[in-house]
Amino acid sequence: LPVDVLSLVRKETPDMGEAVLDKNENPFSPPPALVEELRGRMASIPLNRYPDPTHESLREALGSFAGYPAGCVSVGNGGDEILSMLFSAFVSPGDSVLTLSPCFSQYGHLCRVQGARHVTVALGAAEKCFELDGELFLDTMARCSPKLILIDRPNNPTGCSVPLEMLRRIIDMSPCEVVVDEAYVDFGPDSVLDLYGPDSIPDNLLVLRTFSKAWGLAAIRLGWGVSSRRVVSRLEDVRSPYNVNCITREVALIALKYRQWHRDTTERIVYTRDRFLESLSGLQGWRAYEGNGNFVFARSPVPWELLDGALRREGFHLRRIPMPDHSDGDWVRISVGREEHMREMLGLLEKM
Numbered sequence: 001l002p003v004d005v006l007s008l009v010r011k012e013t014p015d016m017g018e019a020v021l022d023k024n025e026n027p028f029s030p031p032p033a034l035v036e037e038l039r040g041r042m043a044s045i046p047l048n049r050y051p052d053p054t055h056e057s058l059r060e061a062l063g064s065f066a067g068y069p070a071g072c073v074s075v076g077n078g079g080d081e082i083l084s085m086l087f088s089a090f091v092s093p094g095d096s097v098l099t100l101s102p103c104f105s106q107y108g109h110l111c112r113v114q115g116a117r118h119v120t121v122a123l124g125a126a127e128k129c130f131e132l133d134g135e136l137f138l139d140t141m142a143r144c145s146p147k148l149i150l151i152d153r154p155n156n157p158t159g160c161s162v163p164l165e166m167l168r169r170i171i172d173m174s175p176c177e178v179v180v181d182e183a184y185v186d187f188g189p190d191s192v193l194d195l196y197g198p199d200s201i202p203d204n205l206l207v208l209r210t211f212s213k214a215w216g217l218a219a220i221r222l223g224w225g226v227s228s229r230r231v232v233s234r235l236e237d238v239r240s241p242y243n244v245n246c247i248t249r250e251v252a253l254i255a256l257k258y259r260q261w262h263r264d265t266t267e268r269i270v271y272t273r274d275r276f277l278e279s280l281s282g283l284q285g286w287r288a289y290e291g292n293g294n295f296v297f298a299r300s301p302v303p304w305e306l307l308d309g310a311l312r313r314e315g316f317h318l319r320r321i322p323m324p325d326h327s328d329g330d331w332v333r334i335s336v337g338r339e340e341h342m343r344e345m346l347g348l349l350e351k352m
């Protein structure tokens with residue numbers, strides 16, 4: 001039925017292009033003034049020279065943005081490269097790596113590549129959102145003696161944020177480095193860095209950030225970490241010298257001046273997310289969960305193949321999420337796109 005019905009649904013709006021809602025990208029490009037400024041800057045980049053291998057100016061700018069000295073900042077070719085560096089620095093074959101379940105898919109991939117044992121603690125579905133049983137996490141941590149702990153906060157894909165006080169306990173009691181992956185931090189209420197300052201950041205903590213989400217710059221591939229100097233130096237041991245290129249550096253240095261755009265866009269996405277969540281929850285059979293990312297996590301009453309087939313024909317791309325700990329139904333993660341795309345998709349879902 002949904003397929004037939006959908007083939008009859010006519011868009012009332014002119015073609016808005018594909019709605020790519022499966023990678024948690026920002027649907028808005030950075031402002032034209034930023035692009036214009038970059039154009040001007042390009043002429044003065046010495047393209048025949050390697051970048052400064054210490055990335056000093058970039059680390060200083062990022063540190064000052066976060067309130068930390070450059071010595072506490074690492075940079076990478078996307079957050080993905082920093083994650084790879086963390087595995088190279090801290091994980092050997094046979095070691096345990098502890099994460100939430102579900103979690104960012106790259107964590108499992110890196111465990112496989114490194115030959116590590118991937119130990120997970122399942123998030124539970126409460127009435128409105130997913131939650132971590134903190135005591136279970138602490139127990140598991142004590143039992144499996146991990147060499148690295150990765151907590152995506154907000155979690156990808158559920159959007160839930162482990163409470164700060166629980167996080168503090170995990171960091172305090174952890175036998176190893178704890179990575180708090182804040183790729184989506186701008187869409188939520190707080191950061192683990194709120195607990196600490198440059199003089200009190202724990203020796204075993206690394207906070208991961210990226211330009212790919214709220215900054216709308218996934219194309220430049222820039223991730224960064226804030227940590228103790230000890231963790232920075234461990235990452236320096238495994239980093240390749242020119243891992244961040246000059247153009248990326250210049251874009252980031254310019255982007256950091258556009259903080260109002262960053263705040264406004266984030267607010268707009270959060271507003272759209274909350275309204276979309278409310279509407280989706282109202283649709284028959286759908287179960288949508290509150291979260292702090294730029295996406296909505298939900299259980300679909302429509303089997304995935306049907307849902308995906310029907311939406312793809314209309315230009316919508318969603319992400320199916322395997323949920324081994326919750327095998328009751330088909331789970332999907334829907335990135336928050338432009339308001340008009342979300343409205344149009346709700347219209348399609350309503351008719352299924």
Ligand code: PMP
Nearest residue numbers: 078079080104156183210212223
């Ligand atoms: N962490 C999480 C939780 C993510 O979802 C992503 C990207 N989807 C990343 C890190 C990596 O982002 P990037 O490599 O684009 O910086």
